Amino acid sequence: MNYIEREQLISVLYRHRDTQSVKVLTGVRRCGKSTLLRHYADKLLADGVPERNIFVKRFDSFDMPLGYSAEQLYRDLRNAAETSESGTFYVMLDEIQEVDGWEKVVRRLQTREHTDVYITGSNAYLLSGELATYLAGRYVEVPVYPLSFREYASYVAQRSIRESQDQSFARYMMFGGMPGLYSDGAPEDLNQTKAQEILSAIYESVVIKDVATRYGIRDLATLEKLSRYLFATSGNLFSTNKVVGTLKSAGIGITNLTADNQIDALEKAFIIYGCEQSRLRGKELLRPQRKYYPVDNGFRNLAHGFDGSDQGAQLEGIVYMELRRRGYSVSIGTLPDGEIDFVARRGSEKIYIQVTLNMTDENTRARELAPLQKLNDAFPRMVLTLDHFGLGVTDEGITIRNVVDWLLK
Incomplete structure (x- = not known):
């Protein structure tokens, strides 16, 4: 092994x-x-x-x-x-x-x-x-979290696997960093079938042992549907009413209270993490909403059948978990007319972060920079992107950085 x-x-x-x-x-x-x-x-x-x-x-x-x-x-x-x-x-x-x-x-x-x-x-x-x-x-x-990309890349380098950082990151983004994926074979041999078998077994073990058994949840079918829904829609603002309505339309009866209790149990099993809105200007939010992210991106892709869809949300989830791994508490920054993906705090530190697949399109660049440009405090502001072009510091002092380089630092 x-x-x-x-x-x-x-x-x-x-x-x-x-x-x-x-x-x-x-x-x-x-x-x-x-x-x-x-x-x-x-x-x-x-x-x-x-x-x-x-x-x-x-x-x-x-x-x-x-x-x-x-x-x-x-x-x-x-x-x-x-x-x-x-x-x-x-x-x-x-x-x-x-x-x-x-x-x-x-x-x-x-x-x-x-x-x-x-x-x-x-x-x-x-x-x-x-x-x-x-x-x-x-x-x-x-x-203790699943492997960071830095840990995964170090493992790949130790095995003298010939591939670029971008290729390594593409595999990490698709299958995630659960150690069991790589403990019995070479990373380059990992395929969708093997990943599905391993991640499904882990998922079922968590749901049955650490959620259903621990909290006395008997309706496993509803619990599984709810957890997979959270995986598949990670990165979207969550509404209990919306998820209950979605499940009911699929013929699954569930109350708001049951949904909230099951989500709480999933969080306590460390398989999902909630990220709450926080107001950056103006009055505090009376009912802040949340986004949920799986502990590992492999679980999101497991819920989607590894079709690689919505890479922007996948990248956002990877950055969120890396911030937690580095000891930050993380919230979603809300403005009267915009949103900042993450506000990361660690002691007296604070950093504002936007996450996007690319910044080459001028409209995308303007959209991602706009919320950061509206801030007037002295804390660092950063955009993380998969791009290798257009990196650096803007006139307003906003750092644009390649996300793979950031993950490896």
Whole structure:
């Protein structure tokens, strides 16, 4: 099996190594959390940490006994800690939400001296309820997303595959960055049939295990129709009334409340992310709308049968997820007479971003620049495009940049 280096995430774990905070790795199922944790354990061994000082357990594996309890976990941890050598005792609990009552075990671990704890989970439930109460202010969340284009391109380069950056990006844009797509074969061998099989299996696993089972949703057919609708229409302003009407016209009965609850469950499973409108000038919006984006562009194309349609929306989704990956909170900027695709904030930083396939057409160029030209603060303004021409800085100080170069920076 091929391992794809994720240096940035490894560096985040190292930065928090041997601190008292519990490290909580969250992300959609099969995005690489387990592999990342295993690779981190290997690095600790290479650093000289004794093997008996690293306790790793994956709770969704075939080898895990059915009905494994918090009491059994506590006993196993005590036995392992008693036989460990001097120095830090590292504990890595993968997909811990599979164990009922696990929160109390983690809380006790957090109070033990010279113990460094890492846990992973595929649902936002991990950071709610009892754990948030037990560990308030004593944990750090490490979001794990599917492969960035930079990680994917690095993997392609390591394999000495002869193709241009644009060719690599075209494949990434079509199939996405779920690690399972590339773990058992060369990227150039990936085709629509294989991608559909792998992504469909991941999607079904998320919908059944992390959404339907977790939240007691029995109507799987409606849940599947709703989630695929969100994938297929990503990048469009969302209206609950509209989606309920669309599903009803297709013979699927669903209420507004049910739709909202199911969307909330999909968000908590990290398979979709909502981006809300925010007013840049004038009064605050009383009822801000949202756009939804799948965690990985491959899911959008899965919903469309990989027909490559609406590449502008695809590109927008890739940029949105990259901004989240870089630690920004992201909203849609609304003006009285226009919209800015993304307003990205990170601490005191703020940047306005427009996303478009090309800027060569004068009408398109004028349309994309117009909302940015209406802003009068000093924060950076940028247009990201697939174009290689017409890049640079406008007279108004707006940067026009190739999106592939931006993704690789």
